[in-house]
Amino acid sequence: MSSSTAVPAADGEPLVAGRALRVALLGCGTVGGEVARLLAEQATELAARAGAPVELSGIAVRRPDKHPELPTELLTDDAAGLVVRPDVDVVVELVGGIEPVRGWLLAALRAGKSVVTANKALLAEHSAELFEAADAAGADLYFEAAVAGAIPLLRPLRESLAGDRITRVMGIVNGTTNYILSAMDTTGAGYAETLDEASRLGYAEADPSADVDGYDAASKAAILASLAFHTRVTASDVHREGIAQVTASDLVAARVLGRTVKLLAICERVTADDGTESVSARVHPVMIPRGHQLAGVGGAFNAVYVEADAAGELMFYGQGAGGAPTASAVLGDLVAVARNRVAGGRGPRESAHAALPVRPMGQTPTRYHVSLDVADRAGVLAQVAQAFAGHGVSIAAVRQRDANDTASLVVVTHLAPDAALRSTVDEIAKLDVVHEVVSVMRVEGEDQ
Amino acid sequence: MSSSTAVPAADGEPLVAGRALRVALLGCGTVGGEVARLLAEQATELAARAGAPVELSGIAVRRPDKHPELPTELLTDDAAGLVVRPDVDVVVELVGGIEPVRGWLLAALRAGKSVVTANKALLAEHSAELFEAADAAGADLYFEAAVAGAIPLLRPLRESLAGDRITRVMGIVNGTTNYILSAMDTTGAGYAETLDEASRLGYAEADPSADVDGYDAASKAAILASLAFHTRVTASDVHREGIAQVTASDLVAARVLGRTVKLLAICERVTADDGTESVSARVHPVMIPRGHQLAGVGGAFNAVYVEADAAGELMFYGQGAGGAPTASAVLGDLVAVARNRVAGGRGPRESAHAALPVRPMGQTPTRYHVSLDVADRAGVLAQVAQAFAGHGVSIAAVRQRDANDTASLVVVTHLAPDAALRSTVDEIAKLDVVHEVVSVMRVEGEDQ
Numbered sequence: 030m031s032s033s034t035a036v037p038a039a040d041g042e043p044l045v046a047g048r049a050l051r052v053a054l055l056g057c058g059t060v061g062g063e064v065a066r067l068l069a070e071q072a073t074e075l076a077a078r079a080g081a082p083v084e085l086s087g088i089a090v091r092r093p094d095k096h097p098e099l100p101t102e103l104l105t106d107d108a109a110g111l112v113v114r115p116d117v118d119v120v121v122e123l124v125g126g127i128e129p130v131r132g133w134l135l136a137a138l139r140a141g142k143s144v145v146t147a148n149k150a151l152l153a154e155h156s157a158e159l160f161e162a163a164d165a166a167g168a169d170l171y172f173e174a175a176v177a178g179a180i181p182l183l184r185p186l187r188e189s190l191a192g193d194r195i196t197r198v199m200g201i202v203n204g205t206t207n208y209i210l211s212a213m214d215t216t217g218a219g220y221a222e223t224l225d226e227a228s229r230l231g232y233a234e235a236d237p238s239a240d241v242d243g244y245d246a247a248s249k250a251a252i253l254a255s256l257a258f259h260t261r262v263t264a265s266d267v268h269r270e271g272i273a274q275v276t277a278s279d280l281v282a283a284r285v286l287g288r289t290v291k292l293l294a295i296c297e298r299v300t301a302d303d304g305t306e307s308v309s310a311r312v313h314p315v316m317i318p319r320g321h322q323l324a325g326v327g328g329a330f331n332a333v334y335v336e337a338d339a340a341g342e343l344m345f346y347g348q349g350a351g352g353a354p355t356a357s358a359v360l361g362d363l364v365a366v367a368r369n370r371v372a373g374g375r376g377p378r379e380s381a382h383a384a385l386p387v388r389p390m391g392q393t394p395t396r397y398h399v400s401l402d403v404a405d406r407a408g409v410l411a412q413v414a415q416a417f418a419g420h421g422v423s424i425a426a427v428r429q430r431d432a433n434d435t436a437s438l439v440v441v442t443h444l445a446p447d448a449a450l451r452s453t454v455d456e457i458a459k460l461d462v463v464h465e466v467v468s469v470m471r472v473e474g475e476d477q
Numbered sequence: 478m479s480s481s482t483a484v485p486a487a488d489g490e491p492l493v494a495g496r497a498l499r500v501a502l503l504g505c506g507t508v509g510g511e512v513a514r515l516l517a518e519q520a521t522e523l524a525a526r527a528g529a530p531v532e533l534s535g536i537a538v539r540r541p542d543k544h545p546e547l548p549t550e551l552l553t554d555d556a557a558g559l560v561v562r563p564d565v566d567v568v569v570e571l572v573g574g575i576e577p578v579r580g581w582l583l584a585a586l587r588a589g590k591s592v593v594t595a596n597k598a599l600l601a602e603h604s605a606e607l608f609e610a611a612d613a614a615g616a617d618l619y620f621e622a623a624v625a626g627a628i629p630l631l632r633p634l635r636e637s638l639a640g641d642r643i644t645r646v647m648g649i650v651n652g653t654t655n656y657i658l659s660a661m662d663t664t665g666a667g668y669a670e671t672l673d674e675a676s677r678l679g680y681a682e683a684d685p686s687a688d689v690d691g692y693d694a695a696s697k698a699a700i701l702a703s704l705a706f707h708t709r710v711t712a713s714d715v716h717r718e719g720i721a722q723v724t725a726s727d728l729v730a731a732r733v734l735g736r737t738v739k740l741l742a743i744c745e746r747v748t749a750d751d752g753t754e755s756v757s758a759r760v761h762p763v764m765i766p767r768g769h770q771l772a773g774v775g776g777a778f779n780a781v782y783v784e785a786d787a788a789g790e791l792m793f794y795g796q797g798a799g800g801a802p803t804a805s806a807v808l809g810d811l812v813a814v815a816r817n818r819v820a821g822g823r824g825p826r827e828s829a830h831a832a833l834p835v836r837p838m839g840q841t842p843t844r845y846h847v848s849l850d851v852a853d854r855a856g857v858l859a860q861v862a863q864a865f866a867g868h869g870v871s872i873a874a875v876r877q878r879d880a881n882d883t884a885s886l887v888v889v890t891h892l893a894p895d896a897a898l899r900s901t902v903d904e905i906a907k908l909d910v911v912h913e914v915v916s917v918m919r920v921e922g923e924d925q
């Protein structure tokens with residue numbers, strides 16, 4: 030099954046293709062099932078494109094007896110054994126989570142197998158170790174499916190923009206939270222109610238924490254920041270806030286001002302006044318103008334902006350999850366591994382030469398939108414403005430409105446260190462003239 | 478200058494990099510100047526990313542004495558001699574046009590030099606010949622900058638989506654025509670007047686034909702269709718209509734219906750009733766809904782939709798032209814060539830295994846929007862509808878409106894072969910009850 034085979038070339042002459050690329054598939058759920066299906070259905074086309082047939086040698090699943098749809102002879106429950114088998118050239122890992130997957134993939138790489146994985150959590154913690162093992166063995170490590178599903182985003186960052194200086198990567202990288210925030214915006218309902226509805230419709234997991242608390246997006250932010258800035262950034266370097274604190278009032282406050290709320294992953298190159306560079310990576314809810322392209326990204330779609338010195342502003346948009354879209358990314362990586370074997374080369378290695386320091390959130394420049402219920406009398410704005418000034422925060426815009434016998438005051442700041450903005454809000458909350466801090470949200474996508 | 482050099486690795490240990498990649502630059506205008514500048518300014522970073530220094534060996538320009546900004550010792554007017562010099566590993570071609578560039582690049586490839594080019598016209602006519610020469614010599618041929626400037630689009634098509642089945646590529650790939658149509662939409666001015674203004678502002682060339690007559694977009698469509706469908710498609714296979722026939726009336730007709738007009742390149746996989754597949758590639762003005770993401774793409778920006786079986790709908794957006802954005806794409810390709818040399822492999826070859834037939838425009842399914850001034854009396858719609866029915870064209874929507882003592886009738890069709898739609902319009906124009914065919918435009922981006 031691994032011998033060479035004849036594939037017709039474009040001009041009709043037979044093209045003798047290389048030895049088959051033999052694949053071990055770990056995990057066969059929604060994505061793995063699609064990968065297995067497409068490998069079978071598109072075998073001829075994949076062979077023509079890859080320069081060699083791409084064949085399944087084995088599929089490791091927890092319960093082989095639960096997969097009557099798969100060929101029995103391929104199934105095993107011994108993933109650790111499968112990944113080092115001599116009839117395996119590349120391991121496709123779709124199990125997820127850190128252990129025991131980390132051990133399997135390190136064993137595979139050390140045995141000279143290439144690895145294609147969609148495992149964002151593992152990469153966000155252990156990519157350095159995986160890259161080192163791949164490098165030592167001359168194996169490939171591809172992971173396009175780990176961030177933004179079907180969207181070709183990591184290959185552009187690793188390769189197309191390798192000659193440019195990326196300054197910013199910002200986007201919607203989690204479909205569940207995007208679905209929930211879009212629904213809250215549309216219906217006016219609160220967070221808990223909307224999460225229940227999303228779970229009922231299958232848009233949220235039974236345990237939604239990885240999504241709604243921002244862990245999934247933070248892993249992706251770590252991967253994006255690492256690639257964009259040629260620096261090792263792990264999930265623990267990423268400042269993370271989920272959407273559980275976003276209220277119906279936040280969305281009303283946003284709507285009144287022509288804005289909406291999205292959970293964004295934001296990775297930036299920050300240059301200090303003395304010219305030293307650092308990297309900031311964060312995930313939190315953000316208020317953006319309704320006219321912004323990210324505001325229109327609904328449901329399970331992902332969209333990511335990339336800004337680079339020479340290229341300027343780029344945007345990538347597509348389906349961020351799901352069986353077939355994720356399988357598309359996995360198969361693209363498999364074709365790359367096969368082509369590298371045929372041509373005798375290999376894919377891009379880890380690029381961490383810049384080794385920039387990661388800036389803590391408190392020192393990261395952000396902008397705040399603060400919506401307050403205040404006493405309806407003269408001098409309130411002066412007191413609030415004084416609080417901002419006292420922390421060195423400059424105000425970009427103020428909006429006051431009377432509503433019944435109370436008044437609302439909205440302040441949007443210029444860029445300031447996040448810690449200064451937080452301290453300001455804490456101080457304002459204690460002012461006698463402030464009845465309630467209705468909404469505090471960071472702002473992106475607007476001119477200053 | 479081509480010896481190995483030490484580049485610090487991320488962990489501080491010295492990484493001995495490979496032999497320098499020595500670059501011959503052909504042409505040093507807006508893009509070439511940026512490439513030369515970035516190669517010098519980013520030398521350390523590029524070496525770290527590429528695994529080897531990237532150095533200029535020579536720059537061929539028509540008039541070396543006109544380039545005081547460049548090092549004299551690098552300049553030559555002998556491009557043919559430069560491309561085969563032993564101290565050149567890769568040729569970056571930014572001259573444009575077919576001859577004499579074709580001869581230079583074939584000579585370079587045959588001498589084993591890799592080629593990075595932004596030359597869409599050459600690739601749209603002679604890519605098969607260039608790929609064959611590259612293949613025979615084991616050299617790389619990269620051309621990311623040839624379509625959509627800075628947007629990483631060709632690498633995703635060639636690599637990321639190599640495991641998927643692309644069904645459609647549709648987008649705005651020419652900034653000049655997009656600027657003119659956007660301006661006509663905003664100001665209500667006619668084509669000639671707007672073109673004059675665009676020329677005055679530097680958005681259109683002194684001879685604008687390559688842009689406004691659709692030649693530039695047709696070359697890009699040929700390249701996109703070739704990559705997307707693994708089939709050789711040349712510029713002469715692309716149905717081409719420019720924007721010179723687009724009138725202020727067309728834009729008014731579009732606006733009334735909540736639509737606007739864009740010049741799109743559209744490449745489709747068409748499956749006939751008997752299951753046989755073919756490819757359609759065309760460039761023409763299109764009416765799209767104002768809510769469509771392509772409708773909001775203004776000025777010199779490009780945006781391209783890609784639809785694939787597994788990935789679903791993807792969109793890529795960014796700057797389609799200009800010195801720095803195009804240089805970003807060129808440098809990404811240069812880093813790829815350098816990495817391939819270091820790793821001992823090579824980039825993707827031509828993929829033309831599908832060899833699908835190209836469908837003539839007349840047989841390509843399209844939809845028409847037809848706006849008519851008609852006699853204000855009963856029975857007009859019946860006559861017009863009969864003309865459509867007589868050509869087997871099904872009507873999707875009709876809108877009638879009285880204006881003074883004449884009446885307007887707007888018809889939007891379902892999909893039908895383009896030739897049938899054309900014949901229908903010709904017949905309708907001859908009806909007594911039709912005073913004038915105000916606007917005929919193909920429609921995309923709407924539900925049927």
